[in-house]
Amino acid sequence: MGNILIIEDERKVLDVIKAYLEKEGYNVWGATTGIEGLELFKKIDFDLILLDLMLPDIDGEEICKKIRLISKVHIFMLTAKAELGDKIEGLNIGADEYLVKPLSPRELTARVNALFRRINKDKSSxxxxxxxxxxxxxxxxxxxxxxxxxxxxxxxxxxxxxxxxxxxxxxxxxxxxxxxxxxxxxxxxxxxxxxxxxxxxxxxxxxxxxxxxxxxxxxxxxxxxxx
The missing domain is CATH 1.10.10.10 (Winged helix-like DNA-binding domain superfamily/Winged helix DNA-binding domain)
Structure with missing residues (x-):
């Protein structure tokens, strides 16, 4: 159905999201650091990136900026930063959606499904x-x-x-x-x-x-x- 990259340093959170999305039929890769995520991004043609902003090595915002220089891939930011200013900044640097934690895996999956329905509609037209x-x-x-x-x-x-x-x-x-x-x-x-x-x-x-x-x-x- 589509290739998804999850960049999330909390392994349990990553594994839960990955399991939900794979159950829906998506091909899912996971990375627990920004560097690992960027390396995977260079090797695989992803349709969507689920990007945690608070990573141990590189800020998620910086990763988003780097990716936006070379790709129009869809990016969902996942973060505990709930301030309006943080959300506006995230959208301004290239995020398609800014989702505040804690986020239900079912809700996230529903949002991902909605995105891929739009993607598939665009492709079919x-x-x-x-x-x-x-x-x-x-x-x-x-x-x-x-x-x-x-x-x-x-x-x-x-x-x-x-x-x-x-x-x-x-x-x-x-x-x-x-x-x-x-x-x-x-x-x-x-x-x-x-x-x-x-x-x-x-x-x-x-x-x-x-x-x-x-x-x-x-x-x-x-x-x-x-x-």
Missing amino acids: LLSFDGGNLKIYKDERVVKVKEVEVNLTPNEFDILYTLASNKGKVFTREMLIDSVFHSDFDGFDRTVDVHIKNIRKKIEKDSRNPKYIITVTRVGYKFSGDN
Whole structure:
């Protein structure tokens, strides 16, 4: 489900949190010092760090600053510091959440689950191809080529998303009409060809030798791109 790093110097607390999260299906690593935590962070691609602020070797705030210089990983700070000023400082230096101890393991697990639901939703709404050179954001209805947004009409976006979200599947013109236009369509099937031509001009490096939207002779079109 996701990789989580717990940096917590109290071994019993670490073990309890680790057990709760592993029961939920997460892959969990633990470190009892800041140095150990940073070493693990360099080796593994984590989705979330649960960071205690009061560590024996390095302050948690300093660890957060170091990580924020190189990563956008989610960070939950765990601390006994309950003052509003401490919370504001923690959020300002890069924490996503600031949780005050004592904290119920069940509540912490619920917060972690909520975060991963958001993460998974964000991932499911983004299609990325060719090492990120082509990105299609479903919810925002945005398409970017090499991080530059391209302007697609609503129909062009729907055709592209239909093809891209079914990579490798061959669509006839009639199938695209049914999927995109539904009962509102009163044109002819070659209208799809015009839309495809326009999409290619906007997303392909060479629209005459397309990389993404491939013509399947006498049948229709399919999407071909490396995830």
